[in-house]
Amino acid sequence: MEHAERVLTAAADLFYRRGVRAVGMDEVRAASGVSLKRLYQCYPSKEALVVAYLERRDERWMSSLTGYVDGRTDPIAAVFEWLERWFGEDGFRGCGFVNAYGELGADSDAVREVVRRHKERLRAYLHGLVAGAVTDPGLVAEQLLVLIDGATAVAMVSPREAAATAARAAGLAAAAITAPDESP
Amino acid sequence: MEHAERVLTAAADLFYRRGVRAVGMDEVRAASGVSLKRLYQCYPSKEALVVAYLERRDERWMSSLTGYVDGRTDPIAAVFEWLERWFGEDGFRGCGFVNAYGELGADSDAVREVVRRHKERLRAYLHGLVAGAVTDPGLVAEQLLVLIDGATAVAMVSPREAAATAARAAGLAAAAITAPDESP
DNA sequence: TATCCTAGAGAACGCTCGTTCTCCGAGGCA
């Protein structure tokens, strides 16, 4: 594996699990087994490493979601199924983007930007999922985004065994919102 | 004003606006005008100050919400109206509890605990709001909690002028969820 | 074999952190 890749893998795990500011560059060096000199050749600053972490997390998170959802007959239900699985994973600790924004958003334009881009990508994906099926796909995409981020936040602070509850409640809400109109 | 109160007021503002780890005790001292010695007499450690910040934020946030909502004919709509106002306030930066949890939750049992208590209080309040009006108040309270936390997260990362959109979308979703059954 | 270049290990640097300690001056009391 390339040095940059090893650094990024180690950093991503540490940043997500413990928070960005709680992790020093020396810990990234130790976890990746890459010398500090080379680490700074790959990523010239901690902020650059953080941005790379978020960008890669965006790619992987989105492609895991879309890989699970695409082709399903009820894609909205699949989204919340996928969420429920994610919430149950070892080391789940909420939305890495929201956490990074809360921690660093006040200081770093670059972090704000990459978080915003991720949410925009997710919103666009949801929009595509419901376009044609509902009368106002923009509104419904926004609602689904709210449900996803809300379920993630609630699952984060809930005790482990209750995390799935948030996903299921959000899934039922999503079903109600996207259901075809019942009026004649 | 008492020393402890001045410290807490200054710390709350700084912690919320910039994040906990970004603010040093010396900055709290400077902003509060209280000497470091006295500051440590009031709060024996930074963690104690953070917990006090979250506890007071819980009290004030909840009482602002309940003060706005209680007595309204449509309390659920009022909740999301209140959210929309909050999102528009200067210095709004998402949920202080979720942000603190993301930043410190991995390190501090006390922070995890106080955040969990706040969400539990909010869930209980929402439960009371919908009890009697819906068939499954536990589920609906959970859904409203998800919508509130989701709207808050989306509003945080959205550009200023778009923050209200999240509140309105969540409010419409809440209305759909809590509406009396339309079937005959 | 002698010389150069590279790269890794980790020491060093300047800074900031949370926390403690020292100093000094003001005010109460005999």
Next chain:
DNA sequence: TGCCTCGGAGAACGAGCGTTCTCTAGGATA
């Protein structure tokens, strides 16, 4: 007036931060 206590200002401390620098060992080349 002389003494004593209190509290404020901020220096000090040890640790850890992000980042840079030095030193050394090894391999490639002539």
